[in-house]
Amino acid sequence: MKKLSSIWLCAFALAMTFSSCEVVGGIFKAGFWTAIILIVLVIVIILWLVNRGRS
Numbered sequence: 001m002k003k004l005s006s007i008w009l010c011a012f013a014l015a016m017t018f019s020s021c022e023v024v025g026g027i028f029k030a031g032f033w034t035a036i037i038l039i040v041l042v043i044v045i046i047l048w049l050v051n052r053g054r055s
Helices: 004-019 022-055
Strands: none
Touching: none
């Protein structure tokens, strides 16, 4: 049991050394650009379908 506690303590200490702001910022930045790309892609597909239906 003591060995397991020391492993958790080491893991917690390692996790605290990372800058959480950088991690969260990277996740939100990737999510933002993914959302923008998906929105543009959906608009392009809708416009393509509308133009295809007219011809």
